[in-house]
Amino acid sequence: xxxxxxxxxxxxxxxxxxxxxxxxxxxxxxxxxxxxxxxxxxxxxxxxxxxxxxxxxxxxxxxxxxxxxxxxxxxxxxxxxxxxxxxxxxxxxxxxxxxxxxxxxxxxxxxxxxxxxxxxxxxxxxxxxxxxxxxxxxxxxxxxxxxxxxxxxxxxxxxxxxxxxxxxxxxxxxxxxxxxxxxxxxxxxxxxxxxxxxxxxxxxxxxxxxxxxxxxxxxxxxxxxxxxxxxxxxxxxxxxxxxxxxxxxxxxxxxxxxxxxxxxxxxxxxxxxxxxxxxxxxxxxxxxxxxxxxxxxxxxxxxxxxxxxxxxxxxxxxxxxxxxxxxxxxxxxxxxxxxxxxxxxxxxxxxxx
Numbered sequence: 001x002x003x004x005x006x007x008x009x010x011x012x013x014x015x016x017x018x019x020x021x022x023x024x025x026x027x028x029x030x031x032x033x034x035x036x037x038x039x040x041x042x043x044x045x046x047x048x049x050x051x052x053x054x055x056x057x058x059x060x061x062x063x064x065x066x067x068x069x070x071x072x073x074x075x076x077x078x079x080x081x082x083x084x085x086x087x088x089x090x091x092x093x094x095x096x097x098x099x100x101x102x103x104x105x106x107x108x109x110x111x112x113x114x115x116x117x118x119x120x121x122x123x124x125x126x127x128x129x130x131x132x133x134x135x136x137x138x139x140x141x142x143x144x145x146x147x148x149x150x151x152x153x154x155x156x157x158x159x160x161x162x163x164x165x166x167x168x169x170x171x172x173x174x175x176x177x178x179x180x181x182x183x184x185x186x187x188x189x190x191x192x193x194x195x196x197x198x199x200x201x202x203x204x205x206x207x208x209x210x211x212x213x214x215x216x217x218x219x220x221x222x223x224x225x226x227x228x229x230x231x232x233x234x235x236x237x238x239x240x241x242x243x244x245x246x247x248x249x250x251x252x253x254x255x256x257x258x259x260x261x262x263x264x265x266x267x268x269x270x271x272x273x274x275x276x277x278x279x280x281x282x283x284x285x286x287x288x289x290x291x292x293x294x295x296x297x298x299x300x301x302x303x304x305x306x307x308x309x310x311x312x313x314x315x316x317x318x319x320x321x322x323x324x325x326x327x328x329x330x331x332x333x334x335x336x337x338x339x340x341x342x343x344x345x346x347x348x349x350x351x352x353x
Contacts, residue, residue: 031310031311031312032278032281032282032295032308032310032311033065033067033281033292033293033294033295033310033311033312034060034063034064034065034295034307034308034309034310034311034312035065035257035277035278035281035295035296035297035307035308036056036060036065036068036069036070036294036295036296036297036307037056037059037070037260037296037297037298037299037304037305037307038069038070038071038072038073038256038296038297038298038299039052039070039071039072039073039298039299039300039301039304040073040085040086040087040261040298040299040300040301041072041073041074041075041085041086041092041097041100041301042085042086042087042088042090042300042301042302043085043088043090043301043302044085044092044096044097044099044100045100046099046100046103047103048301048302049100049101049103049104049107049301050103050104050106050107050110051107052104052107052301052304053103053104053105053106053107053108053109053110053111054107054108054110054111055107055304056068056070056108056304056307057107057108057109057111057114057115057117058111058112059307060115060307061111061112061113061114061115062307063307063308063309063310064309064310064312065115065307065309065310066115066116066310066312067115067116067118067293067294068115068116068117068118068294068296069118069120069221069253069254069293069294069295069296070104070108070117070118070119070120070296071120071122071157071186071188071221071256071296071298072100072101072104072119072120072121072122073086073122073124073159073298074086074092074097074121074122074123075092075123075124076123076124076125076126076127076129076130077123077127077129077130077134077137078091078127078129079129080133080137081093081094082094083097083123084127086124087300094137094140094141097121097141098141098144098145098148101119101121101145101149101154102145102148102149104119105117105119105145105148105149105152105154106149108152109149109151109152116153117152117153118152118153118155118294119145119149119152119153119154119155120154120155120156120157120186120188120221121138121141121142121145121154121155121156121157122156122157122158122159122186122188123138123156123157123158123159123173124158124159124164125158125159125160125161125164125165125169125170125173125189126159126161126164126165130165130169130170130172130173131169131172131173131176132172132173132175132176133176134173134176135172135173135174135175135176135177135178135180136176136177136179136180137176137180138156138173138176138177138180139156139176139177139178139179139180139181139183140180140181141156142154142155142156142177142181142183143180143181143182143183146183153184154183155183155184155185155186156177156181156183156184156185156186157185157186157187157188157221158170158173158174158177158185158186158187158188158189158211159188159189159223160187160188160189160190160211161189161190161192162190162191162192162193162199162200162203162208163192163200166202166203167202167203167204167207167208167211168202170207170211171207171210171211174211174214178214178215178217184214184217184218184219185214185217185218185219186218186219186220186221186253187211187212187214187218187219187220187221187222188220188221188222188223188256189211189220189222189223190222190223190225190231191208191222191231191234191235191238192234193205193208193234193237193238194234194237195233195234195237196230196233196234197234205238205241205242205245206245206247208238209238209241209242209245209247209248209250210247212238212242212250213242213247213248213249213250213251216248218251219251219252219253220235220250220251220252220253221253221254221255221256221294221296222235222252222255222256222284223256223257223258224255224256224257224275224280224281224283224284225257225258225270225273225274225275225280226272226273226275227272227273227274227275227279228272229283229287231283232280232283232284232286232287232288233287235252235284235287235288236252236284236287236288236289238250239252239288239290251290252284252288252290252292253292253293253294254281254292254293254294254295254296255277255280255281255284255292255294255295255296256296256297256298257275257276257277257280257295257296257297257298258270258273258274258297258298258299259274259275259276259277259297259299259305260297260298260299260300260304260305260306261298261299261300262274263299263305264300265300265302276297276308277295277296277297277308278295278308280295281295295308
């Protein structure tokens with residue numbers, strides 16, 4: 001990324017000059033990384049997705065976000081070749097989704113200074129067509145999108161909610177996904193689980209941990225919606241349970257909130273579950289003790305919400321100013337040295353007659 005390379009060059013020059021020393025490693029309480037926009041896809045128009053990618057990338061860069069997560073929620077499987085889109089209920093083919101996701105990625109990359117992007121194509125574990133076959137379809141979709149977007153970390157995701165489908169069904173979908181692609185997996189779900197809730201029949205803590213770890217290829221960006229902190233408490237408890245019971249580590253990579261979806265349109269009743277990204281990130285960070293890489297707020301594509309700036313933005317702005325000053329000083333020094341040199345007189349060679 002040109003901006004970060006320029007900042008790195010400027011800070012390196014200042015360090016060599018003895019004017020600036022790099023900071024020590026960040027303490028355990030890392031600063032808020034900023035929150036990006038994520039989107040429920042109510043349609044798959046390439047122009048709208050390209051414009052959204054460009055806008056989101058530009059806004060994230062302006063907010064000081066240099067490592068962004070975007071989740072594109074694409075609904076539930078409807079049949080062997082289609083999904084039912086969220087919000088609108090329209091049907092879209094897997095090829096429609098591929099074109100939409102690629103258009104978004106191209107829009108992101110054409111912005112002046114695009115941040116690094118992790119793009120998650122999220123299905124919903126809802127309805128009667130959640131099975132190994134639809135998981136395999138999703139894996140092939142994700143691989144095709146990744147092939148069209150070099151430089152973007154494309155992953156598959158699943159909105160896992162224990163009230164929607166049994167554990168065996170969800171694990172079947174996941175096994176199909178993992179067998180059909182080498183791309184990573186993101187559990188973008190809720191955890192209605194102990195210590196605050198009882199799991200429904202057909203689910204165990206081991207099931208939740210297995211889906212979250214995805215055979216070593218998974219991370220979790222959980223839905224942290226509850227203002228009172230219940231979601232963060234449950235996910236942190238599941239992570240500790242996995243460690244104590246010798247299951248693969250549950251890696252919490254960020255948080256997903258839904259303030260924009262609540263605001264609509266259409267406006268949704270969200271009393272008590274409209275927590276903002278900053279508060280959600282702080283809740284899960286404090287209760288899990290893990291370092292969270294991302295925060296994102298999801299809404300409907302037609303009604304984008306705000307971007308929350310990174311706590312590092314003032315530092316980046318300051319480094320940018322220092323890098324600019326360093327470049328100006330260097331150019332001035334070179335110009336001064338150039339003026340101080342006398343031009344060398346060329347000797348005229350005598351012709352031999």
